Amino acid sequence: MPLHRPLPKKAAAMTKSKIIKVDYLARVEGEGALYIRYDDGGVQDVQLKIFEPPRFFEAFLRGRDYLEAPDITARICGICPVAYQMSALHAMEDALGLVPTLELRALRRLIYCGEWIESHVLHIAMLHAPDFLGYPSAVAMAKDHPQIVQRGLQLKKAGNAIVRLLGGREIHPINVRVGGFYRVPRAGELRPLVDELQRARDMAVENARWAASLPFPKFERSTQNPYEFVALSHPDEYPMNEGRIASTRGLNISVADYDQHFTERHVEYTNALHSVLNQRGAYMVGPMARFNLNFDRLSPLVQQVAGEIGFPPFCANPFQSIVVRSLEVLYAFDEALRILENYRRPEEPYLQCQPREAAGYAATEAPRGLLYHRYSLDRDGKITDAKIVPPTSQNQKTIEEDLHSMIPQYLHLPEEKLRWQCEQAIRNYDPCISCSTHFLKLHLERGDRRLP
């Protein structure tokens, strides 16, 4: 028996069509596979399959205490636990009428900066860069390009240092809670971070220049079928924890109205639900959406570096998402340093509250995009209902549509190259399949003839 998971064999019935199958996608977080059927008439079917076994978080949250939600939902994803903690606690605070102080708010933004860095750099340097430079992994790439991999590791380490200091540890931090933190740092504890982050910010500038120099496949959607980018938007700052949900096609809603505009659909071939915008369909969340909707709220340094590397304020080629991620990494260092310079220790580590029967909503910007949580509580503060919509399930349909429109121009390529191209296109989205539900071993099929 193969160690890789088998996929249902749907190819046998076809005669003239070709099948691209990737049984297990590599360099993504979680377990996923790809199935593409095409023939001379074009691409007939694209399915991104998520076979990550279901873990039923929304079900077992029922009956749990509201204070547990940040710690439990963090376990949805080891790569972006802070995002789950942030969405969970903001939704609980919405339900309980808590408004965190400016000082607490700044500390939350600081820990989120740490996670953006750690998660983005993992993807840029270790998962995605090997696609552009033609290596199976960052470890293999390090033999020829040690400076790129070393720089990535140092940047990631600096991001982890932020999360570890504020959260106790990099993965599943223990210090954030509904209302604030269990313990807030003294200014002296934060000071040693400053030097490390300043050095890292300089490296992040180099990293953005390097990313912009990569060879990008030309890929843009047609003007009839442009992307609809969806992200939080906040009048004064680049979005992380707060804002309205906005889109490039005029959507502008409060987070509490999310369920009226977005629907999750259960499709047969995947364990992740597909999310669509009502009446419109697929949309894109993540770094490109944030960047395109909020460029003018990036810090002057980031806007300046974007100008120097010739990167426009609107990016519609997902293969260039690696540049956007690199600019967001730079932003996160810049923002973290700004927060540290202005740090005032909160008077109380957290705001006290009494549980009550209520519903609460929140969306925050996880590294991979909008992360929506909704909870209902009973009068004892026990959860009666929970809904969580992770970014990857929102991007799933857009990934499929990208492959649909991209593949025809690459059909002349040899199989190996075509598969590589498909995998790279999926990795553009840094799909976190553990969140919604890993990657690729690909087969091409024509008729009933199965190629290796």
Added chain:
Amino acid sequence: MGNATPVPKLAVWKFASCDGCQLSLLDCEDELLQLADKIDIAYFMEASSRQLEGPYDLSLVEGSITTAEDEERIREVRAQSHTLITIGACATAGGIQALRNFSDVKDFTSIVYAHPEYIATLKTSTPISAHVPVDFELQGCPINKRQLLEVISAFLHRRPPQVPPHSVCIECKLKGNVCVMVAHGTPCMGPVTHAGCGALCPSYNRGCYACYGPKENPNTASLSHWWKEEMEVQPVTIVENLRNFNAAAPAFAEESRRHDKE
């Protein structure tokens, strides 16, 4: 290479999990490239699209068994592995997803999915040791990356890993922490919880919530008696603390059932 000593082959496997424990390996920023010189990363899907065939000298297994397919796959992984080490609460105790073991999974499926008939899953989430022999279990949700390096290093040097099985209380004493339970009246799972995190929660003025699972021979009955009688903790809170990331670990599961009825 010629007649040089062969480099051992490492494989990293994933079952139902959050990816956090395997990420711990990539979080070893200062050691990762050095490690890659000592051990051939032959199969690690999250990090590499290069996959070497087995057998493997060392397999690290993350995640719990929740599907019939995975029941088969873990047996094959065992057959291909000289040494098999589980990493994390999911692989060692069934993980948070083992909360289904206390309910009816059909109810769970219908809460999350519109078409429960599309979903194939087992009624329980079980640790790897329920299916195949395991050589060493590294506890923690998530594991401690220092301990992970110690376990790999011990394997490379053919010695037993130094992973103390004592409680979080000992780590607090070593750190000089003030006891949050005695001094602040904060319910803390430290006395029954396996060390390894470095007593993080008490160091942040918080009670331990047992993410490292049970220590060796934990006296859970005594601790819950203390919580209830001396600290007026409600049974529901006792159950919540026993039943989270290591809910199916026998010492925690049995004690939680005792309080569930109350």
